């Protein structure tokens with residue numbers, strides 16, 4: 503039965519905790535698409551070989567997660583404008599002419615979650631982004647397209663923040679700095695570091711947050727992350743995690759592959775319930 507369905511996978515290392523197979527199977531059920539989506543652990547030195555073997559076996563496309571998004575960018579023979587700019591690809595589509603199309607749907611994912619699900623406008627906002635890794639690189643252009651007043655990127659390794667900001671200054675007001683150098687309060691703080699994974703919090707000055715600051719952690723879990731707990735302790739009332747971003751970036755990939763847009767709120771609700779139980 504499965505052999506007759508169009509095949510998709512997510513590649514990563516590690517990959518065992520990925521929720522992508524569950525999300526895409528809920529999308530497929532909802533939209534009556536005949537597809538099967540699995541997860542595959544790619545060895546650190548064999549990502550490209552694994553992707554090409556999957557395509558040779560009939561695979562239609564794949565998602566790509568840590569640490570292979572840059573390699574996926576190199577493997578793509580055509581790229582969306584977002585992927586081209588980000589230097590990272592999280593979605594590959596194998597095309598009939600033998601080309602491999604690469605997209606980066608992380609940015610669309612976070613923007614849709616913040617604007618549509620959380621009802622937050624980005625227009626004219628002063629936004630602080632923590633971290634300067636692959637995820638932040640992927641979300642900068644879509645965020646800047648919504649015309650915030652300013653984006654400040656703060657990172658542990660300051661040089662990475664400065665370089666990243668420099669790559670996007672033609673699209674808006676973007677600057678980089680250390681956590682310690684942050685000045686003034688922000689309308690929005692997005693945590694794009696992986697510090698929450700280690701239960702750590704970047705050393706943020708308390709002056710950067712007010713009760714009105716919208717706080718978003720790209721990470722998610724059954725319990726609020728360390729960053730979310732800190733934001734709540736500072737009195738912030740709007741504090742959310744990145745489960746919605748995960749579902750929205752998946753929906754964008756699904757749309758690319760299948761030309762059908764799934765309804766995301768019901769899938770997010772289902773996933774949230776499963777996460778809590």
Ligand code: NDP
Pocket residue numbers: 568608611632633634635636637638657658659662694695696697698699700702703704720721722744745747748749751
């Ligand atoms: P990267 O490894 O590319 O970047 C990690 C970033 O976190 C770097 O800026 C790094 O700083 C910083 N960092 C790591 N540890 C610490 C620490 N202890 N204190 C302060 N800063 C730290 O990871 P990604 O960009 O791919 O992912 C970042 C986060 O975003 C992850 O938690 C990931 O799960 C999440 N994510 C969520 C998605 C979703 O759909 N919800 C999609 C993609 C990512 P430095 O440069 O100094 O090393």
